[in-house]
Amino acid sequence: MTQRIDFEKINRTALSCLPSILARWLPDGKTQGAEYVAKNPLRNDRHSGSFKVNLYSGKWGDFATGDSGGDIVSLGAFLTGISQKESALALAEMLGVDAYE
Secondary structure, eight states, X not given: OOOOBOHHHHHHHHHHTHHHXXXXXXXXXXXXXXXXXXXXXXXXXXXXXXXXXXTTTOOEEETTXXXXXXXXXXXXXXXXXXXXXXXXXXXXXXXXXXXXX
């Protein structure tokens, strides 16, 4: 029997320490109100402003390219070019939580 990854638990845990995760993943960013604003490291983004992560919901988007996602697992997958499953497992390991239901 295959264990199911608990994406909800991983995302919930990630939200509880999101500023420190974002500082690691997007070190050039800064908090502006309820959002973390950074340059998109996957394109030649000269100025921060279009790539934002909501600090309360984890929703993120690059309004210059249309790339977006609804949680921290999807952000990790986007930034590293891996699958959602691989991103969830890596994030769970980084956070020290059990990835499975």
